[in-house]
Amino acid sequence: MYLNQGDDKNFMLFFVPTTLFFLAWLIKQQPQKRTWQAKQAAEASRLIFLSHPLFLESGKVFFSLAGFPLFFYTIVLTGVFLGLRKVGSRLKSYAVGFAKKTVDEKKNA
16 A cells, blocks of 8 residues: 555554544543434445545546545535535425425315
8 A cells, every 4th residue: 555655644643543532532532422422423334435635536537636636525525515514404394394384284284
């Protein structure tokens, strides 16, 4: 792997400290909050794992980025993607709740 001078070796530098501090933070949480946060962390990790190569490769191909600009581009777009996903899920739950309320009102009328 080190013979290949690719761009994506940053995960090897930051994976261990990030995991260590994130795990310590999760363990310090109260047990009631821990299950919810563990579910959120699992979903976020899956989304990051599956989406970040898309942003990494798009930065290389479309913008010819390399090194730290590519690293920051990937982080920013992955963060924006996660934020939009969270906003979308909240809008979806609001729409489902609104539709259910509307249906219940029609049944009672």
